[in-house]
Amino acid sequence: MAQKIQGTEDLYGGYMRAWQRMQDVARELFGAYGFDMIETPAIEQVDTFVHGIGESTDVVRKEMFRVVSGALLENLLEAGTESSLKAKQRMAMRPEGTAGVVRAAVENNFVPQGAAPVKLWYAEPMFRGERPQKGRLRQFHQIGVEWIGASDPAADAECIIVLMEFYRRLGFDPSKLRLRVNSMGDATCRPVYREKVRQFILGHADEMCEDCLERADINPLRAFDCKNDHCSEVMKGAPLAVDNLCDDCAEHYAQVKAYLDEAGIAYVEDPTLVRGLDYYTRTVFEVEALDGGVGAIGGGGRYDGLMELEGGKPTPGIGFAVGFERIALALAAQGGSLETAEPSCVYVACTSPRERDVAFRATARAAPGGHPYRGRLSGSLAQEPVQARPTGLARWHVS
Numbered sequence: 001m002a003q004k005i006q007g008t009e010d011l012y013g014g015y016m017r018a019w020q021r022m023q024d025v026a027r028e029l030f031g032a033y034g035f036d037m038i039e040t041p042a043i044e045q046v047d048t049f050v051h052g053i054g055e056s057t058d059v060v061r062k063e064m065f066r067v068v069s070g071a072l073l074e075n076l077l078e079a080g081t082e083s084s085l086k087a088k089q090r091m092a093m094r095p096e097g098t099a100g101v102v103r104a105a106v107e108n109n110f111v112p113q114g115a116a117p118v119k120l121w122y123a124e125p126m127f128r129g130e131r132p133q134k135g136r137l138r139q140f141h142q143i144g145v146e147w148i149g150a151s152d153p154a155a156d157a158e159c160i161i162v163l164m165e166f167y168r169r170l171g172f173d174p175s176k177l178r179l180r181v182n183s184m185g186d187a188t189c190r191p192v193y194r195e196k197v198r199q200f201i202l203g204h205a206d207e208m209c210e211d212c213l214e215r216a217d218i219n220p221l222r223a224f225d226c227k228n229d230h231c232s233e234v235m236k237g238a239p240l241a242v243d244n245l246c247d248d249c250a251e252h253y254a255q256v257k258a259y260l261d262e263a264g265i266a267y268v269e270d271p272t273l274v275r276g277l278d279y280y281t282r283t284v285f286e287v288e289a290l291d292g293g294v295g296a297i298g299g300g301g302r303y304d305g306l307m308e309l310e311g312g313k314p315t316p317g318i319g320f321a322v323g324f325e326r327i328a329l330a331l332a333a334q335g336g337s338l339e340t341a342e343p344s345c346v347y348v349a350c351t352s353p354r355e356r357d358v359a360f361r362a363t364a365r366a367a368p369g370g371h372p373y374r375g376r377l378s379g380s381l382a383q384e385p386v387q388a389r390p391t392g393l394a395r396w397h398v399s
Contacts, residue, residue: 007130007138009325018338019141019324023123025169026143033162035121035145040100042125043067046090051309052099054219054278063128065093065138093127096277097321098303099310101146106312110148113313117149135294135326144300144321148307151316153252156283156302157259163287163298163320164265170327171336172289179266181285182241182273183253184221186304189246190281194220196239207234224274240271249282256283279303283318292330298322 004010011019027037046066053059068076072089076082082090094100101120105111110118123143130136145162147155160179168174185193198220201208208216212223212231224235245253260267267285275284286299300320307315328338348363350356 005138007132007136009137009139014339014342015328017340017342018328021338021340022143022170022324022327026121026123026166029162029166029169030121030145033119033158035119035147038101038104038120038122039124040094040097040104040122042094042127043091044094044100044103045087046092047087048103048310049092049095049099052102052277052279052303052306053096057219057222057277059095059128059277063130064095065127065129067091067093094124095126095128097122097124097126097142097144098146098277098279098306098319101319102148102303102306102312102317103310105146105148105315106307106310111315115149117147117155119145119147121145135323135329137325141324142321143324144319146317146319148317149315150318151304153255153283154259155318156252156256157263157265159300159318159320160256160260160267160285161263161265163285163300163322166322167287167298170338171331173334174266176290176334178268178288178290179285180270180273180288181257181260181267181283182270183245183249183256183282184241184274184280184284184301185245185249186281189244189249190241193239193241193244196244197221197223200238204234207231219278221274222278224272235272241274242269242271252282275299275301279306279309281305285320287322289330289334292326292333294326294329294333297326297330 009015046064049064050060068089068091072085076085101122105118105120110120121144123141125139125141127139129138132138145159147159160181164174164177164179167177184190198216201212201216201220201223205213207230208223209226209228209231212226212228215222221241223231224238226232226235242253257267257269270286273284273286274280275286280301281304282302284299284301286296288295289297298320300318302316302318304316305314306317307313331338348359350359
């Protein structure tokens with residue numbers, strides 16, 4: 001018997017209705033803030049993700065699903081290398097949403113020189129070759145927003161405000177959510193800071209795992225995100241980004257926090273928060289559901305250099321993404337649910353072909369756009385009047 005791949009799920013019934021409700025909430029809220037929906041291909045060129053997410057990330061190094069045709073696979077096995085492949089032949093399944101949206105913004109010129117910023121949102125499946133466990137699947141679903149062309153710290157604060165309101169509308173108790181924020185600096189101050197962290201890692205080489213030693217030369221800041229408990233303990237003594245910000249980044253971060261304070265958004269400053277992807281600059285944030293049992297349920301940040309990495313002109317950007325599966329688990333742990341009521345179902349018992357024909361005509365005329373039908377069925381079953389509605393539902397009372 002054919003079975004689904006481990007780490008994937010069938011969405012149907014109440015679970016599908018929960019996913020649909022999450023999208024409905026997003027559509028209403030994000031639309032009110034001026035975000036328009038976008039859908040990008042599930043398959044992109046590998047470089048789309050390598051440029052943006054970063055070669056040092058676990059997503060690119062270990063988790064990204066590569067895609068090849070059957071004919072190409074035979075050639076690769078024979079050659080033993082993909083060095084001869086053209087860029088358009090090197091494909092991967094989408095592991096996250098931002099890089100593809102930014103690629104689309106570059107390719108379709110969403111933000112021409114001097115134009116207003118573009119605000120987009122998406123609801124799509126993502127794919128990662130992770131070890132399946134609670135809250136981690138190989139195919140999972142995310143909803144996210146991308147605000148491309150906005151450099152003002154007010155945009156950072158607005159994204160966070162929208163995110164926290166999204167959680168509230170989904171049914172979370174805001175007092176049971178923890179919002180963490182940090183600033184990672186920019187191209188002016190981060191190189192010097194990266195070198196300080198690199199030297200710290202090399203100075204503790206005998207205490208760090210092999211992955212962190214490898215990251216030291218590629219992106220040393222990723223060591224803050226290492227899942228090795230001993231590495232995490234060592235990195236507590238490393239230099240912090242917030243102490244090494246340039247004046248512009250420090251001012252930007254201060255304004256973001258001031259806007260959040262004014263909006264009444266509670267947050268915790270976490271100077272070790274770096275997020276898992278290389279494209280982040282300046283503001284980063286992450287939300288955890290207390291007692292949710294799944295860790296972070298969403299987060300995001302600013303990515304002012306990503307448009308250039310994808311081949312476009314220098315253009316600032318900021319966004320966030322949330323995971324459906326983790327949110328469903330965390331909400332359930334807090335006593336909530338995303339599921340909506342099961343659709344109404346009407347059963348009509350017909351004792352003869354004639355009654356069946358009458359019942360069919362009644363329900364057919366109740367189709368959307370049709371006219372309401374009201375009538376009686378004759379036969380051995382005594383029927384109350386039938387009320388058929390343009391919604392497509394016919395209500396039959398049988399006694």
